Amino acid sequence: MSVTTASYVARRAAQKERVCTLYRRALKDTLNWAVHRHLFYSDADALREKFEANKHVEDIELIDRMIAAGEATYNKWRHPDPYIVPWAPGGSKFCRNPTPPPGIEIIHNYGMEERE
Amino acid sequence: MASALRSAILRHIRVPVTHSLALNGSRLASARSMSSHGDDHLDKQTVIDRVLDVVKSFPKVDPSKVTPDVHFQKDLGLDSLDNVEIVMALEEEFKLEIPDKEADKIDSCHLAIEYIHNHPMAS
Numbered sequence: 001m002s003v004t005t006a007s008y009v010a011r012r013a014a015q016k017e018r019v020c021t022l023y024r025r026a027l028k029d030t031l032n033w034a035v036h037r038h039l040f041y042s043d044a045d046a047l048r049e050k051f052e053a054n055k056h057v058e059d060i061e062l063i064d065r066m067i068a069a070g071e072a073t074y075n076k077w078r079h080p081d082p083y084i085v086p087w088a089p090g091g092s093k094f095c096r097n098p099t100p101p102p103g104i105e106i107i108h109n110y111g112m113e114e115r116e
Numbered sequence: 117m118a119s120a121l122r123s124a125i126l127r128h129i130r131v132p133v134t135h136s137l138a139l140n141g142s143r144l145a146s147a148r149s150m151s152s153h154g155d156d157h158l159d160k161q162t163v164i165d166r167v168l169d170v171v172k173s174f175p176k177v178d179p180s181k182v183t184p185d186v187h188f189q190k191d192l193g194l195d196s197l198d199n200v201e202i203v204m205a206l207e208e209e210f211k212l213e214i215p216d217k218e219a220d221k222i223d224s225c226h227l228a229i230e231y232i233h234n235h236p237m238a239s
Contacts, residue, residue, distance in 0.1 A: 016196065022202045036156045051197060085213040087237050110128050 011060060018067050023051055025074060032079035163233045167225060170209050174202055187224040194203075199223055210238045 030047055034040035057063055086093035100106065119208050172179040177192050188194045188202060191237050205220045206212070214222070222228050232238045 017220060020196050020200055020220055023197050024216060025221060027200065027204060085211060085237075088147065088213040091213075099217065104129060106129060 009058070013069060015060070015063050019051070019070075021045075022067065022070050022074060026070075029074065029077070029079050029082065032082045033077075157236075158233065158238055160229075160233055163229055163238070166209060167206065167229050167232065170205050171202060171225060174198070174205070183225070184229060185224070185226050189223060203228070206232065210235070212238060 003098045026047055027044060032042050034043055054063075054066055056067065084091040088094065125168065147155075156223070165225060168182055171177060171186075171188075171192075172182050174194075176194060181192060186192060188199050189196065194202070199222075200219070203214065203222050205224075206228055207214055207219075212232070212235060222231055
């Protein structure tokens, strides 16, 4: 009995994590799709309502199926060109201007010393 | 092509000997950093103030309850989805991109402050 309880608890915890990750990704995607900030707020509320609607579902198999359906919907409507923070992989400043290693001095006026 | 580029770059770079490094120490310190980011670290108090501002402005939170050690779900009565929203608000405030696994673990003001303070790209 305790083994089944433990596995049940573990499965519920995994489901909770999956839902949180799905909500996080979907919320970010909502922001990607929203052209203006004020459009995002209502979309985010609608998304939250979709998650809240199934808050009290207890059937563990049903929850699994719902999460799978949610992830499928998310993948279907994923933004093709999402916003990426500039320094992050895929961002516009990724790997640009890395800090030079310590002890290296870069001469800015190279070749123009005699003009000074 | 690669060797030409390499020599072109190397011609503009000089590794000073330690003696001249010591001489130019003050000038080096005041020189502009070549990196376009990562050199403007936030101090702890700024991070704390801005994190608390974000948490206080969350609609479901009672601003008077917010302290630097507060736990989002235990102390503020939020649920896990609110937690996700707060972390996303913090990401936007500090221009961060927090991986999903790490974002899951941030569940209190204290952890958020530690994470952001130690993040090299927070600004």
